[in-house]
Amino acid sequence: MNWSPMVISLKTASVSIIITFFLGIFAAKLVVGMKSDKVRIVIDGVLTLPLVLPPTVLGFFILLILGVKRPLGKFLLEFFSVKIVFSWTATVIAAVVVSFPLMYRSARGAFEQVDKNLIMAGRTLGMSERMIFWRIIMPLALPGIASGGVLAFARGLGEFGATAMVAGNIANKTRTLPLAIYAEVAAGNMEGSYGYVAVVVLISFAVLSLMNYFTMKGSKYINKDELK
Amino acid sequence: MSLEVSVKKKFKGFSLEVNFRTNGEYLGILGASGSGKSLTLKCIAGVETPDEGRIVLNNRVLYDSKKNINIIPQNRNIGYMFQNYALFPNMTAEENIGVGLKLPKKEKKIKTNELMKLFRIEDMGYKYPAQLSGGQQQRVALARIIAYEPDVLLLDEPFSALDSRLKSELHTDFLDLLKLYNGEVLIVTHSKDEVYRFSENLALIEKGTITGFGKTKEIFEKPRSLSEAKMIGCKNISQCSIKDNKIYCSDWGIVLEPKDIPENCSYIGIPSNSFEIANEAGINTIECKLINVVEEINEYTIAIENSNGNETKPIYFNINKEVWNNRKNKDKLYIKINDFYMLK
Numbered sequence A: 001m002n003w004s005p006m007v008i009s010l011k012t013a014s015v016s017i018i019i020t021f022f023l024g025i026f027a028a029k030l031v032v033g034m035k036s037d038k039v040r041i042v043i044d045g046v047l048t049l050p051l052v053l054p055p056t057v058l059g060f061f062i063l064l065i066l067g068v069k070r071p072l073g074k075f076l077l078e079f080f081s082v083k084i085v086f087s088w089t090a091t092v093i094a095a096v097v098v099s100f101p102l103m104y105r106s107a108r109g110a111f112e113q114v115d116k117n118l119i120m121a122g123r124t125l126g127m128s129e130r131m132i133f134w135r136i137i138m139p140l141a142l143p144g145i146a147s148g149g150v151l152a153f154a155r156g157l158g159e160f161g162a163t164a165m166v167a168g169n170i171a172n173k174t175r176t177l178p179l180a181i182y183a184e185v186a187a188g189n190m191e192g193s194y195g196y197v198a199v200v201v202l203i204s205f206a207v208l209s210l211m212n213y214f215t216m217k218g219s220k221y222i223n224k225d226e227l228k
Numbered sequence B: 001m002s003l004e005v006s007v008k009k010k011f012k013g014f015s016l017e018v019n020f021r022t023n024g025e026y027l028g029i030l031g032a033s034g035s036g037k038s039l040t041l042k043c044i045a046g047v048e049t050p051d052e053g054r055i056v057l058n059n060r061v062l063y064d065s066k067k068n069i070n071i072i073p074q075n076r077n078i079g080y081m082f083q084n085y086a087l088f089p090n091m092t093a094e095e096n097i098g099v100g101l102k103l104p105k106k107e108k109k110i111k112t113n114e115l116m117k118l119f120r121i122e123d124m125g126y127k128y129p130a131q132l133s134g135g136q137q138q139r140v141a142l143a144r145i146i147a148y149e150p151d152v153l154l155l156d157e158p159f160s161a162l163d164s165r166l167k168s169e170l171h172t173d174f175l176d177l178l179k180l181y182n183g184e185v186l187i188v189t190h191s192k193d194e195v196y197r198f199s200e201n202l203a204l205i206e207k208g209t210i211t212g213f214g215k216t217k218e219i220f221e222k223p224r225s226l227s228e229a230k231m232i233g234c235k236n237i238s239q240c241s242i243k244d245n246k247i248y249c250s251d252w253g254i255v256l257e258p259k260d261i262p263e264n265c266s267y268i269g270i271p272s273n274s275f276e277i278a279n280e281a282g283i284n285t286i287e288c289k290l291i292n293v294v295e296e297i298n299e300y301t302i303a304i305e306n307s308n309g310n311e312t313k314p315i316y317f318n319i320n321k322e323v324w325n326n327r328k329n330k331d332k333l334y335i336k337i338n339d340f341y342m343l344k
Helices: A004-032 A036-052 A055-066 A071-080 A089-113 A115-124 A131-158 A161-167 A176-188 A189-221 B035-044 B094-096 B105-118 B136-147 B166-179 B192-198 B214-222 B226-231 B320-324
Strands: B003-011 B013-021 B029-032 B054-059 B060-064 B078-081 B152-156 B184-189 B199-206 B209-215 B236-243 B246-249 B254-256 B267-270 B276-277 B285-295 B299-305 B315-320 B333-337 B341-343
Touching: A004 A131, A004 A176, A004 A189, A004 B166, A036 A089, A036 B333, A055 A071, A055 A089, A055 A161, A071 B078, A089 A131, A089 A161, A089 B035, A089 B315, A115 A131, A115 B035, A115 B078, A115 B209, A131 A189, A161 A176, A176 A189, A189 B192, B003 B035, B013 B035, B013 B199, B013 B209, B029 B035, B035 B054, B035 B078, B035 B152, B035 B184, B060 B254, B094 B105, B105 B136, B136 B166, B166 B192, B184 B192, B192 B214, B199 B226, B209 B226, B226 B267, B226 B341, B236 B315, B254 B267, B276 B315, B315 B320
Parallel strands: B029 B184, B029 B199, B078 B152, B152 B184
Antiparallel strands: B003 B013, B003 B054, B054 B060, B199 B209, B236 B246, B236 B267, B246 B254, B267 B341, B276 B333, B285 B299, B285 B333, B299 B315
């Protein structure tokens, strides 16, 4: 078994989750704090769209923006000699775009579930907005945010469609686990994909267990005796 | 010390418009749920912004829509105790108390420990709110607010989150703890018992407007308007008309003769404890028909009706069990009305 798809996949998923994690939290905080409901609905729709669009459509949009003949792609190529499409960076971009809505929605849900009275109480007690965010909202939303992060990581790891569109399927460069499985099966080599399939299933299962753990941890502040 | 509030705020299907002023005595705001009590407190604390109006605390303008003043809640120095106490569940009791204090670590520790002793929660500092009983949570919440040395204390239904079995015990306790604070106190509640116990002055609020204001004891002793009578729990209220110094209560079909009749008296209210069994008809004594007797723990609740045969609303009153059972004339029932409210 060739180990390179595993290394590439883990590298891609790890880098993309860091970007997705902070981007998702930031976007969620921004949307939750919006005053106008109309603006919120529109922005939320745009941010969630990648969740429902086929990955190929997302790949299409990424190519539309970063393709070498497109303004941004051209600019990066001419001034920085950076070609993004069909490079490892493209796998990261595809993973970020596809996993972003999961992170964003989980974080948003977690923020919105924090009791408004607690925030108001913090204000009347003289806590600054920043202190309220870091000492009340974040700790209470953390279980939801963490499980969103884990989910987004798994989604990034399993990304196939958009990656194939923008990064191609170049062995030892952009061939991630899902692409490697596809390539083996397409070549009529079912046995060759067993190892890759096993790795994907194992990691996904580990991720789900981790998510359940975070959800359980979220009930730490509830009196356990009361539940009995 | 004084607090002056006049605010307006509109929502779909509900509008708040309240004006009142306090002078350092405890003020109770009594109203049903959804009447705008909590919203009023939130506007004072600055966590809700009214559409227009003015709020002045001890000559400090907190909000003035005309002058575009709206001080942020952090700078208003108002202590707000939320209905469910709003203790931060991720912090221990001690951390909760110290959270708003802007002091160096050491001094903060000294101050929180002092407060915990004062509020008798010194052994619970390490516990999380979910591990505390309702009464303990209440004390932590009060300590947390008093630590912050606010100019005014706003208490939003301070007992609604508590077990009713413990309430009366905690009332006395809470009143003692409140004495640790010397400043203005506003208490919002739907319970007339709480308002009577805690506040010298009383504001009645109904559907977003203040419908009565005055000394608590005076309002309970002698309500002056229909809404005051309803709010203090008067069950017998009838429309009335006046002729020749006599009051005709149209809902009951009875006539009452008071010593003097105030102007614009259009309703009559009779408290349920001002009835007495009489032997014969007379002034303010009616011959009546018994409709229903309900046995309560300490007394009977009796429903009666005027015996002249016309369809009328029943009158309810409470009477001592022995007095009722030992009444002499069991064929005919004469009831004397000792006291009644003449209402606007």
